[in-house]
Amino acid sequence: LTGFGLDHLPFGVFAPRGEEPRIGVRYEDGVLDLAAAGLGDVFRASTLNAFLAQGRSAWEEARDGARRLLERGGAELVPIASAEVSLPVAVADYVDFNSSLEHATNTGRIFRPGDPPLLPNWRWLPVAYHGRAGTVVVSGTPVRRPSGQWREPGAAEPVFAPTRRLDIELELAAVVGLGSERGRRVASGAFRDHVFGVVLLNDWSARDVQAWESRPLGPFLAKSFATSIAAWVTPLAALEPYHVQGPSQEPPALDHLRVDEPWALDLELEIELNGAVVSRPHARGLYWTMPQQLAHATSNGAGLATGDLLATGTISGFEPDRRGSLLELSWNGAEPLELPDGSRRTFLEDGDEVVLRGRTPDGRVELAEVRGRVEPRA
């Protein structure tokens, strides 16, 4: 089982060497060129957006069409090694939630020791903010260490310098296909009509900058330099067999955030740092589910647009080896990680390479990886 068989069929944008980008479906070690295979001219495009805007029946038709061609055999595939991928979606708005009870608790303990770790609103709504859509990049794009402003504890004045606390956040993100009209709420039950699929996402973060800049309006430059997503979008349909019951919510969600069917995703995730797996979070434990995130984001009548990303926020478990960020894994630098090569890490060093991975427990669906290497400040 490779995780890229007929049960998966993720969509992305690729260019065979020297040719124009077009839309393909990844199958095993190859890519099916959908327009060339006769599945429609909407696939002769450099992003998925026009296809995504067609809605759910078009998504199902395309997936079925690709599956039939691949089952029949004989379809010509572009070897994945010679297909240069690009950002699959022109990102409209990027919303990042804070849906993991364990992550929220860990960060509360780290940043507000002595106070209750969860803020009063946390169990009532999936807290979120808007990130920068224009700096979302595809897996494989190098990430240059950002400079920023922060003040060391006890210092009188801040400095402007390359961040010393460059971090990652392991997340999943829902990719919105069908938009919605401004002024109308989208119920959680309409999730499958609006969301095409999911990707792994790395929300790179500069923790020193974040601590200094975030009051009172939240994170800005600490996050806006780069956010990496996978090159291949896993259709929701491929994950239907992997819905499980998530943690029970106490207090129960208010009516507009209620979801009746199980919507936790049974996905085993991994953070690899310089070739070593340093954490194994699990998506199943996320407190707030993606349909609740969608219902919340539109509960004020905000319209959705094709290409919106709704990310879960860092996915952490309570066990030390299931935390989704270096902030938590090193407990804000106090407990360095030991890597197999004998080196230690609190936050990322120049040249470090991070890979995020995820798969269903049976291995039938392997989420496309998110890879990124840290480049030094020029």
Added chain:
Amino acid sequence: LTGFGLDHLPFGVFAPRGEEPRIGVRYEDGVLDLAAAGLGDVFRASTLNAFLAQGRSAWEEARDGARRLLERGGAELVPIASAEVSLPVAVADYVDFNSSLEHATNTGRIFRPGDPPLLPNWRWLPVAYHGRAGTVVVSGTPVRRPSGQWREPGAAEPVFAPTRRLDIELELAAVVGLGSERGRRVASGAFRDHVFGVVLLNDWSARDVQAWESRPLGPFLAKSFATSIAAWVTPLAALEPYHVQGPSQEPPALDHLRVDEPWALDLELEIELNGAVVSRPHARGLYWTMPQQLAHATSNGAGLATGDLLATGTISGFEPDRRGSLLELSWNGAEPLELPDGSRRTFLEDGDEVVLRGRTPDGRVELAEVRGRVEPRA
């Protein structure tokens, strides 16, 4: 003087009744159709974006071309009354700063009584967050009262209901024309190369929702339901004669935020509520200038994109009649405004109409208005 003469020439998108949208320049009570006038096919478009992406020399050439045609006389103009305007720019990312010392001080006093009103970071950097680009609307678009979640003081549980504290924020926004490469800072001195012009902006806000949701990641649904901008973008070039020295900055800005020339804009602003002017803020007093905002937003290497909006945040003066939001004008509801019709307001009621205006002291440049009426929750 109408404020829309040859010294101004703002750009926007309009459609004569029943025809396709195209780009025009507003002149007095008419609109010059730029493509029809022979100034280029880039103006045969439903947004300014492609034109803006051409950069500064193209902007100057277009403005000069329009001025020459209008000076010569005889150019056919579409009457403004029969020109239906639409959103001038496809908004990429929308960043909202918090640049007014007076607004930051007022909100600090209101929300953190007893504490120093300014947070430690405020004088060191222009605090900002990303707003929702997809819900930016053009002046004239009705705004439906959003529902949201909040908890009344002392209550055990939150409610989900139409906001009771619907507010406005008077702001200016810079419209980015030329993008920048990811990984490179844009110095404040390059402001004129990247920013095409400015618009008035109303950052509608639900204060009850904002108070409940904003920790720790900042405002989200309290702002994301609608943001209104003017239909006509005033080119920076039209405001060159109105640069004045802003407030001195103490402590001095760090090197990467330093600006040597005067960049405060001498613009008299107005908030009109149901036909009565309720506030007269002045843009001249803004602590952080637009070039500083731009330098800050890119100081971590975040790229700019054509269509980015960089908004100032609420523009307030200390005098009670120069505050830029109802939150401040009514001091969080404690001091209702008396309107000329005998009614009182703390926050907005259904049916209320707000108009934002602005002009240079000599009246030669009148910023296009931002108008919006509050519709009841359906």
